[in-house]
Amino acid sequence: NAGVTQTPKFRILKIGQSMTLQCTQDMNHNYMYWYRQDPGMGLKLIYYSVGAGITDKGEVPNGYNVSRSTTEDFPLRLELAAPSQTSVYFCASSRDRIRGVSSYNEQFFGPGTRLTVL
């Protein structure tokens, strides 16, 4: 299994441009997530999805959109790029939120997309 893959690895955008960050997982996971990580900081949840056709906002959804037409893919869309969106973006997936009595289902992360908006 390739796990969680993200494209592109790097991108530079001008203010006002738009782009889509791609995320694909081949583990047949129902749950998928998008996070952003600013320098020296922890990850913040942008959007998540519990299955195809279902998405929900996370902690910092403004300026982003998502869709989930298939189990495998969870693209993140930036419509009008702003310098505040300069960050590293991570996509993750998990089988379910809670697995059993003592453990939750771990989230598997992709390698990230480094985005700079100038």
Add this chain to the structure above:
Amino acid sequence: GESVGLHLPTLSVQEGDNSIINCAYSNSASDYFIWYKQESGKGPQFIIDIRSNMDKRQGQRVTVLLNKTVKHLSLQIAATQPGDSAVYFCAELQKTSGSRLTFGEGTQLTVNP
């Protein structure tokens, strides 16, 4: 609002020593606490988790301790190796908040040979 935070931003240890990374949390309703390791240029990697009704959980060379009285979480790494050098994040999950993980800001662990 509720947050998960770390006491120290950096930790430097000698190879072979034990490492202890600490985390303070404020949301007493959290159901799970998770430790992630992030190497430079990579995504976070799951290390170990602990449910809120447990005090201790052990994995391979790692132990997580949870003190709910003082809302403190720690990750102990035994016989630290150079490959352990990374940023370590604690995160919390509350079942009623959906699938959201709330991450702390991270501790940079450096292992000196």
